[in-house]
Amino acid sequence: MANILYITANPYDETTSYSMAVGREFIETYKKLNPEDNIVHLDLYEAEIPYLDRDVFNGWEKLKAGTPFEKLSHSERLKTGRLAELGGQFLLADKYVFVNPMWNFSIPAVMKTYIDAVTVSGKTFKYTKEGSVGLLKGKKAFHIQSSGDIYSYGSEAKNEMSNRYLEVMMNFFEVSSFESIIIEGQQRFPEKAEEIKAKALFQAQEAAAKF
Secondary structure, three states: OOEEEEEEOOOOOOOOOHHHHHHHHHHHHHHHHOOOOEEEEEEOOOOOOOOOOHHHHHHHHHHHOOOOHHHOOHHHHHHHHHHHHHHHHHHHOOEEEEEEEOEOOEOOHHHHHHHHHHOOEOOOEEEEOOEEEEOOOOOEEEEEEEEOOOOOOOOOHHHOOOHHHHHHHHHHHOOOEEEEEEEEOOOOOHHHHHHHHHHHHHHHHHHHHHO
């Protein structure tokens, strides 16, 4: 049995969002084919994702110095405790499915905050004399992203920093595989919007069967 963490960063649901509709198709297909696997949905817009702020760094420094957790300030306990929960959940997963729109050439801010939350030395990577080493070997990741224009190729490809960012981070963690479905062009070519969506839904079914 595998643990799947289905991570979404979209204020809309599958009835209005292309990425969420394709993400739902992917996860439902996977669920039908792997009924014994455990799937957890983490909606980043509903979850509490602390920023890495002064409270967090102060709390971590105190804990490193041997201060008991209960001796931290209220804010330090809340934030470091929540980050520990998120990190533990991330490490428990065998497979990750990220779903988001591309906004302003990048991922939504809450997704970046989440990636910051789980990028922890000694947990998802470690420092060595030879350089940083990822600690998530053997795990798999899949990314589903939508954008109104086309950024995966052509003159605008240089501006795409969303899928590339997640791929870089997964490689940094040494996740064994990273694949993606990019749904794009539906605003640029509204007359082809349904065709674009249908193609992505079919791709989701095929990808889920191999994931």
